[in-house]
Amino acid sequence: MSDRISCCVPFCRRTLRNDKGYSEWICQEHWRMTDKFPRRILARRKKRLKTDATYPAKKVDDLWQFLKKQAIERAAGI
Numbered sequence: 001m002s003d004r005i006s007c008c009v010p011f012c013r014r015t016l017r018n019d020k021g022y023s024e025w026i027c028q029e030h031w032r033m034t035d036k037f038p039r040r041i042l043a044r045r046k047k048r049l050k051t052d053a054t055y056p057a058k059k060v061d062d063l064w065q066f067l068k069k070q071a072i073e074r075a076a077g078i
C-alpha cells in the first residue's frame with residue numbers, strides 16, 4: 001500500500017504514507033492544536049477497542065470527529 005493520505009485540515013498540504021490504511025489523519029502540527037485531555041481519552045479508547053471486542057467503535061469515532069473539528073476550527077482561527 002503506497003497511497004498517501006492528507007491532513008483533515010483544509011489547505012494543509014501535509015501527507016502521510018498510509019501504511020496502516022487510515023481513513024482520516026491529522027498532521028502533527030494540527031494535532032498539537034487540539035486539547036490534551038480528549039487526546040488522552042482517545043488514546044485510551046483506541047487501546048480498549050483493540051483489546052475489548054465488545055467495545056463500541058463509535059465511541060472512538062465520535063471523539064475523533066470532535067478532535068478533527070477542533071483542529072479544523074483552530075487552524076482557521078475560530
Ligand SMILES: [Zn+2]
Pocket residue numbers: 007008009012013014026027028029030
Ligand atoms: Zn495539518
